[in-house]
Amino acid sequence: KLEAVIFDLDGVITDSAEYHFLAWKELASSIGILFTREDNEALKGVSRMESLEIILRLGGKQDAFTLKEREELAASKNDHYVQLIQRITPGDLLPGIRQMIDDIRAKGLKLGLASASKNAFTVMERLGLMEEFDVIVDASTVVNGKPHPEVFLRAAEMLGVHPEFCIGVEDAAAGVEAIKRAGMFAVAVGPEENFDKADLVYSSTAELSLDKIMEAYRS
Ligand code: B16
Ligand code: MG
Numbered sequence: 001k002l003e004a005v006i007f008d009l010d011g012v013i014t015d016s017a018e019y020h021f022l023a024w025k026e027l028a029s030s031i032g033i034l035f036t037r038e039d040n041e042a043l044k045g046v047s048r049m050e051s052l053e054i055i056l057r058l059g060g061k062q063d064a065f066t067l068k069e070r071e072e073l074a075a076s077k078n079d080h081y082v083q084l085i086q087r088i089t090p091g092d093l094l095p096g097i098r099q100m101i102d103d104i105r106a107k108g109l110k111l112g113l114a115s116a117s118k119n120a121f122t123v124m125e126r127l128g129l130m131e132e133f134d135v136i137v138d139a140s141t142v143v144n145g146k147p148h149p150e151v152f153l154r155a156a157e158m159l160g161v162h163p164e165f166c167i168g169v170e171d172a173a174a175g176v177e178a179i180k181r182a183g184m185f186a187v188a189v190g191p192e193e194n195f196d197k198a199d200l201v202y203s204s205t206a207e208l209s210l211d212k213i214m215e216a217y218r219s
Contacts (some may be wrong), residue, residue, distance in 0.1 A: 045172025
């Protein structure tokens with residue numbers, strides 16, 4: 001029987017993916033790399049340093065910087081990102097998310113967060129959601145990034161729920177893979193063609209329906 005729903009943060013609860021994009025775009029341009037919104041898709045759910053590697057490869061500059069320089073570039077992107085997310089308010093929940101949280105609570109299910117971001121606590125605070133979630137697991141406490149299942153398994157463990165009785169909600173292919181490898185039921189948000197591994201796909205968060213998800217989970 002279903003006991004918990006575990007959400008990804010960026011791109012599911014709020015559109016912080018947009019702020020990641022703006023910060024990476026500026027960083028890329030400062031080192032002469034053109035970085036587009038389309039390129040940004042490949043960064044969703046991917047860790048900070050891995051994201052930088054992808055951008056450097058995109059610009060053919062994978063060998064242009066030492067490790068120390070790459071760390072400085074990543075830190076500079078993060079400073080900018082941290083500045084941008086100060087603008088987030090409780091009004092920045094993506095459509096349908098407030099309803100989902102209320103429905104999950106009303107059904108007596110537990111609520112968890114599994115994010116690859118080291119800034120997840122700041123974003124959750126800005127959104128006013130700290131009180132509503134039973135557990136928040138972010139990238140600072142896990143060793144392996146998505147698609148490794150660790151962050152979802154940790155959230156389930158902290159909730160005291162067997163993975164089999166958890167649903168995970170993700171907007172990134174790497175995240176959906178992490179949910180499936182954790183042995184959970186995977187709900188994806190985004191274009192159908194991105195998610196061949198998901199159990200259920202919604203085109204946007206506005207379409208999410210706890211009743212329908214629970215129905216699909218049971219069958
Ligand atoms: P940070 P999620 C992920 O968060 C983002 O999707 C990804 O784009 C970002 O690079 C990653 O967090 C690391 O974020 O630089 O803040 O540590 O979608 O797993 O909530
Ligand atoms: Mg995400």
